Amino acid sequence: MSDSPPPPPSPATASPPSPSRVPSPSPSSSPSWQRPVRLSLTDLLLLGLVGIRSRRMRAVLSALGISLGIATMILVTGIPASSQRALDRELTALGTDRLQAVADNRFAQKGETASFPKEAAAMVDRIAPVKAVTMVGNVHVKVRRSDRDHSGSSVALSVQAAQPNLLQVINTRVRSGHYLTAATGRFPTAVLGAAAAADLGFQDLTPGAPPPQILVDNRWFSVVGILHGAPLAPSIDSSVLIGWDSARKTLGFDGRPTQLYIQAEESEIEDVYSVLPATIAPASPDTVRVTRPSDALAAKRSTETAFSGLFIGLAGVALLVGGIGVANTMVISVLERRREIGLRRALGAARGHIRSQFLAESVALSSLGGLAGVLLGSAANALYAACRGWPLTLPLPAAGGSLVGAVLVGVLAGVYPALRAARLPPTEALATV
Template sequence: MKLPRSRMSLRDLGGEAVAGILQRPARSVLTAVGTVLGVGALIAVTGLTSTASSQIDARFNQLTATEVVVDDIAPKTPGQQGPAFPADADTTVERLHGVTAAGVSWQVRLQPGQFIASGPPGAAYAITDRQARLTAASAGTLRAVEPTLQQGRVYDEFHENHHERVAVLGSAAASRLGITNLRGQPAVFLGSKPFVVIGILADVRRRPDLLSSVIIPRAAAEELWGPPGDDPARMLITTQLGAATQIASEVPLALRPDHPDHLRVTPPPDPRSLRSGVENDLGQLFLLLAAICLVIGAVGIANTTLVAVLERSGEIGLRRALGAGARHIVAQFLAESAALGLLGGLVGASLGTVTIVAVAASKEWTPVLHPAAIATAPLLGLATGLLAGVYPAWRASRIQPAEALRR
């Protein structure tokens, strides 16, 4: 007598999968953690990369896209001792349409044995700062770096034109020199030469190295120590948004029409290539981490499903004896592993979305989420579970009923 072919409906298959998972709820939850981490990391990576890229664009537009740097590369021959930048370099460049500020600066090297101190050499109360940089900068440089003052003021063209010996201290240099306020008109001694401190910088938007520097007017520096030596001069130019590229092409001819090759101009990089590079670098790094988490999750699901097969060999043998085919056993264990993967994908997508919103809120950014990534995340978890369950399900289908029932 031929027995009717056994069948298993999708409803029965789903019920069996849920029952198998609920037999060991704690183990099932821990098994799904790997998939949760993998899918959550994937969602968080794609969202945070897009969110950070939008902020990079904004910051690039505010700072880097409006900044041009010009370096003095003139050959230092006996016939050409001075800098490539003329004395009126600031005003010449600031007359160009689109320029907001421009200034020349360089590092001054004191003679061996001379240091920056808060008192004259040999004074018992003098504090010597061996880490501070001495920077000669035109008044335009201080406008270009957009400083925030802690106290006092910055020098201007009046101090430049009259060769005034005044100084502005960066916050770090002022702290090391013990100058915390401007009461009593404190002075710094550059070797044996006193300079009255008229301002202390709290912060700058550009050139953060100035915060650890003692900054003096360009004219006074040239009068005392001469033009730039081994450390060539550099001009910082700030422009209106969109004008930097044009300004970069005009500056050499405006400053040195006789020798434009004595100046090297560094225009801002292309924001599109910058954004693409950042997205690629961040994306590749974090997607690799997400893939590792998914592999760990798949191994965990495979291991748990294989253990369940060994533990339930008696149940499998009974099902086979009652007429269940190998395909039914395969479907049952694939359904269990797929359910674990789907659950991990759903929870991971939720956690990834929450992470993106939380990070964006803490940074006061606008979160950027890809609907396609969120929609496909549970499917990715499902696929991970299915792949992880293939081998355990195949092992279960190979169990012979008689052998299983004897155990």
């Protein structure tokens, strides 16, 4: 027997492989040049900055257009906002957030003076928009000129029992000396309004000197303070103010207030006005006479409305001008970069890559311009407010909205140039080389 291997089968007798054994192609086994290329966010951003870096002067001029537009929007919102705050302070000082309730003497019985219930201030303080409330009561006694005047003549000044928070609510302050406190209000001490001090012949009090004396209903009171004028409460100017407890103990005051001063939320001032009579005197609301909000409140709200309309109009124009500038720059960029587009397409770049490149460039250009505009506008706003002595107001919503608007403008301005660049055939683009 021979040990030689058996002969190989002839081609005629060889059986073909079973179809079930033929391996099916998998996506991973396909060549790399057949697989679509996906650009990462970083690559897309770097690709979008290529045009900006290669044409820096044009990019600067284009970004300057949108940055000036954004800076204009910051200025037209920031400067009037600072001016509005300064105006608000002046108008608020006129009493746009304050009300005054007076007991109407027309409903009082003959020989009596109208007054409110003792718990009137506490009931008003329960109204949610009310921030502060104070009360004064007419004591109905006479005042002699001073301890140096023995003529016996009386001065036509009202003596009012007051509370320690009066100055805060009527928005005035002490000109000389000090105001009544919870402690000093229990003793025979007095504070004079500006007109009352002039009528009594008092100037500013001398620090460290014994306080001057006034005779109130045959009781001596020490003058411990003199007030500035009170434009929101003219009756206080011609009054002698004494402590609530002192008036009850020494002058027989019944503790019933005749006037209430209320400070409330300005936006809710009309609502507070409408419920005050029933709150102060539930049994007889007709006896309560409430002053209406100052006319300055209507003027203040009309200026706010006018400023708001101006802001919206100027902001829209600024964004429109900036968007047109960016769109114009991107269209010119597509026309000048036809060779680059054709070469990239010939090397395998898809239309989506071209669209993404020009769209990213437009967004980057608008975003840079928007950021520069926000910084420029904020600096100009701060400088102008400082020169005018206004409180600085940086409109953060406007700044944030400007950046978002710049991105949206970049997207809208880059859509048409990006589509035009993507539709450019490679052969036509390379024919210009």
